[in-house]
Amino acid sequence: MKIIIGTFIFCLVLFIYLHIQFHLKTSNDLEMYEIDQPSKDKLEEICDLRQPVLFDFESEKIIETTNKTFISNNYPAFEVKIRNTKDDDPNNELYVPLPLHSAVKLFAEDKTSTYFSEHNSDFLEETGIIKNFKYNDEFLRPYMVSNCNYDILMSSNKVETPFKYELNYRNYLLLTQGSAQIKMAPPQSTKYLYPIYDYENFEFKSHVNPWSPQSKYAADFDKIKCLEFTLIPGKTLFIPAYWWYSIKLNNNTSISCFNYRTYMNNIAIIPYISLHALQIQNVKRNLAKKVSINELNNEIIYPNDNIEETVDTNTMIINENIISEILPGSLQTELDSDIN
Structure with missing residues (x-):
C-alpha cells in the first residue's frame, strides 16, 4: 500500500513539475511567424513555440462592437480609465476614471501624446460589451482555460505605451480601428531594461523608452535587438509570456486585448500572484494632508x-x-x- 501511495505522490509531483516548467519556458529567437488562416490545433501548436505570431482572426462581431467609433457613439456616459504615460511617480494613482465622451475629447486635444486608456474591464462589464468577447473568442481560447480577461486600448495620437511584459499563457491583440506600430524584445533583454515589478497593479515594466531611449539607458539599450512592425485591421498578434512589448497608437486607433490563463499557468505564477495579494493588503494611501x-x-x-x-x-x-x-x-x- 505504501508503495502505491508513494508512486502516486511521485507521479503527481512529476506531473506538476513538468507543467510548471512548460509554462515557464521561453524563447529568445528574434523572429515572428505569420499564418494566413490557421486551424485551432495549428494555432495552439505554433503559439507553444513561444514566438510572436501574426495571423488572421476574422470575427466581424468583435471588430464591429469593440472599435473606438462604435463605443463612443453608443456608450459615451460610461467611464473608462485614463493613464498618463509621463507620470512616473509611484505615489500617484495609475488610472483616473473619466466619462468616455470626455476621454475622446481629451485624446483629440492632447498634442503631447500623453494619455491612453487601458484596464477597462469595468467598462466592458457595465456596457455589456464583454458578452461580444465571450461569445466570439472560442477560436482564441486555449484548452483548460481558467481566466479570461478582455480589454480595449485607446489613446491620443502617437502615444507610446510603457515597455512591459505579461505572465498570461496567451496574449492576443486584435486591431479594430486605425493602425499601430509594435516593438518587441525577447525575454533575455530583461537584464538591460531595469525592470520594475509593480505588484500592486500587477504590472512588470521598464522606464526605458524603446522608441527613443533616454541617454542614461542608451548604452544598455544598444545591446538589445527588437522586432518592429505595423499592425493593420483584421490582423491579430500573439505575444508570448515574458516578451517585452510597447505599442505606438496612431490617431483614432483602438485595439481589443485578449488575455488567457490556464489552471497550470496560475500554479506556475503563484509567487507573483501571492506577492500581488500581499501588496494589495499592505498599500495605504493618504488622502489628507499630514500635519505635525x-x-x-x-x-x-x-x-x-x-x-x-x-x-x-x-x-x-x-x-x-x-x-x-x-x-x-x-x-x-x-x-x-x-x-x-
Whole structure:
C-alpha cells in the first residue's frame, strides 16, 4: 500500500513539475511567424513555440462592437480609465476614471501624446460589451482555460505605451480601428531594461523608452535587438509570456486585448500572484494632508461648526488640486460642469 501511495505522490509531483516548467519556458529567437488562416490545433501548436505570431482572426462581431467609433457613439456616459504615460511617480494613482465622451475629447486635444486608456474591464462589464468577447473568442481560447480577461486600448495620437511584459499563457491583440506600430524584445533583454515589478497593479515594466531611449539607458539599450512592425485591421498578434512589448497608437486607433490563463499557468505564477495579494493588503494611501503636532499647537482653535467647514473646504481644495495635476484645463472645466 505504501508503495502505491508513494508512486502516486511521485507521479503527481512529476506531473506538476513538468507543467510548471512548460509554462515557464521561453524563447529568445528574434523572429515572428505569420499564418494566413490557421486551424485551432495549428494555432495552439505554433503559439507553444513561444514566438510572436501574426495571423488572421476574422470575427466581424468583435471588430464591429469593440472599435473606438462604435463605443463612443453608443456608450459615451460610461467611464473608462485614463493613464498618463509621463507620470512616473509611484505615489500617484495609475488610472483616473473619466466619462468616455470626455476621454475622446481629451485624446483629440492632447498634442503631447500623453494619455491612453487601458484596464477597462469595468467598462466592458457595465456596457455589456464583454458578452461580444465571450461569445466570439472560442477560436482564441486555449484548452483548460481558467481566466479570461478582455480589454480595449485607446489613446491620443502617437502615444507610446510603457515597455512591459505579461505572465498570461496567451496574449492576443486584435486591431479594430486605425493602425499601430509594435516593438518587441525577447525575454533575455530583461537584464538591460531595469525592470520594475509593480505588484500592486500587477504590472512588470521598464522606464526605458524603446522608441527613443533616454541617454542614461542608451548604452544598455544598444545591446538589445527588437522586432518592429505595423499592425493593420483584421490582423491579430500573439505575444508570448515574458516578451517585452510597447505599442505606438496612431490617431483614432483602438485595439481589443485578449488575455488567457490556464489552471497550470496560475500554479506556475503563484509567487507573483501571492506577492500581488500581499501588496494589495499592505498599500495605504493618504488622502489628507499630514500635519505635525507642533503645527497643530500653534493653530487657533475654532468652534465645532467652523472646524467642519474648514475640513470640508480643505478636502475640496485637495481634490481639485489632484484633478488639475492629471487633466488639462479645458477637460477639467467640462468635468466640473458635469459634476455640478
